[in-house]
Amino acid sequence: MLRVHDLSVALPGRRLVDGISFEVDAGERVGVVGSSGAGKSQLVGALLGLTPAGLRVTGSVRVEGTEVVGAGPATWRPLRGRVTALVAQDPGTALDPLSRVGRQVALPLRAQGVPFGQARERAAALLAEVGLAGTDRRFPSQLSGGQRQRVAIALALAGAPRLLVADEPTSALDPTVQAGVLDLLDRVTGPDRAALLLVTHDLAVATRLCTRLLVLAGGRLVADGPVAEVLTDPLLADVVAASRALAVTR
Numbered sequence: 001m002l003r004v005h006d007l008s009v010a011l012p013g014r015r016l017v018d019g020i021s022f023e024v025d026a027g028e029r030v031g032v033v034g035s036s037g038a039g040k041s042q043l044v045g046a047l048l049g050l051t052p053a054g055l056r057v058t059g060s061v062r063v064e065g066t067e068v069v070g071a072g073p074a075t076w077r078p079l080r081g082r083v084t085a086l087v088a089q090d091p092g093t094a095l096d097p098l099s100r101v102g103r104q105v106a107l108p109l110r111a112q113g114v115p116f117g118q119a120r121e122r123a124a125a126l127l128a129e130v131g132l133a134g135t136d137r138r139f140p141s142q143l144s145g146g147q148r149q150r151v152a153i154a155l156a157l158a159g160a161p162r163l164l165v166a167d168e169p170t171s172a173l174d175p176t177v178q179a180g181v182l183d184l185l186d187r188v189t190g191p192d193r194a195a196l197l198l199v200t201h202d203l204a205v206a207t208r209l210c211t212r213l214l215v216l217a218g219g220r221l222v223a224d225g226p227v228a229e230v231l232t233d234p235l236l237a238d239v240v241a242a243s244r245a246l247a248v249t250r
């Protein structure tokens with residue numbers, strides 16, 4: 001469902017992502033790991049058409065067959081939310097502080113033409129699915145950080161996307177609520193559900209949810225394989241150790 005070929009993201013004179021190629025199948029759960037500055041966030045930005053101005057993206061990214069490198073809003077409109085959806089590190093970036101969460105989760109459904117009443121019912125059901133039954137009339141400020149991340153996941157799921165991209169979805173959360181959010185991602189992704197591309201500096205998180213790991217170092221893809229193989233590859237010991245060390249210091 002996702003085909004990435006020779007993808008680069010560059011500043012004049014410097015490549016932040018350097019010639020990366022990989023594929024993600026429907027329902028597959030793939031972790032993207034690597035130390036700080038390895039290029040993980042830039043990779044996600046390029047996959048989702050969110051690269052900041054001033055950086056140049058080259059190569060190819062096909063989302064269910066549609067080329068999105070260089071694509072404009074008309075190409076992204078039918079894809080964003082319905083085929084791809086992003087769960088960011090900080091749920092604050094996804095949520096409007098001035099709008100009740102039920103209304104926010106209903107909005108993408110309304111945008112797809114779902115009638116008001118049905119959209120609100122579906123939003124309430126989505127909130128229940130993420131463990132927040134009965135919270136639809138609350139504002140984000142009336143929820144905890146973990147609950148806000150659950151709302152952000154409900155929002156991402158509203159369009160029934162086939163690829164969920166999660167960029168450090170638990171690293172802004174208290175360790176006590178991280179496990180619950182990971183359980184939730186475990187429930188809503190996988191075979192017969194959405195595929196998951198999970199960016200994390202935390203190998204324990206990646207190995208818990210993913211069957212395959214992509215390892216980035218210096219903007220390059222240095223490994224792509226089943227979790228057990230990648231973690232035991234002696235040639236990757238340094239990058240894996242760097243990722244582990246980072247997880248401990250954060």
Ligand SMILES: Nc1ncnc2c1ncn2[C@@H]1O[C@H](COP(=O)(O)OP(=O)(O)OP(=O)(O)O)[C@@H](O)[C@H]1O
Pocket residue numbers: 011016034035036037038039040041042043052201
């Ligand atoms: N907008 C930008 N302009 C210029 N350089 C950037 C920009 N964003 C990131 N970089 C640089 O690109 C490289 C890759 O950054 P990126 O944020 O993708 O790393 P990362 O693997 O996500 O790191 P972290 O785990 O710390 O978030 C880094 O050297 C970073 O300094």
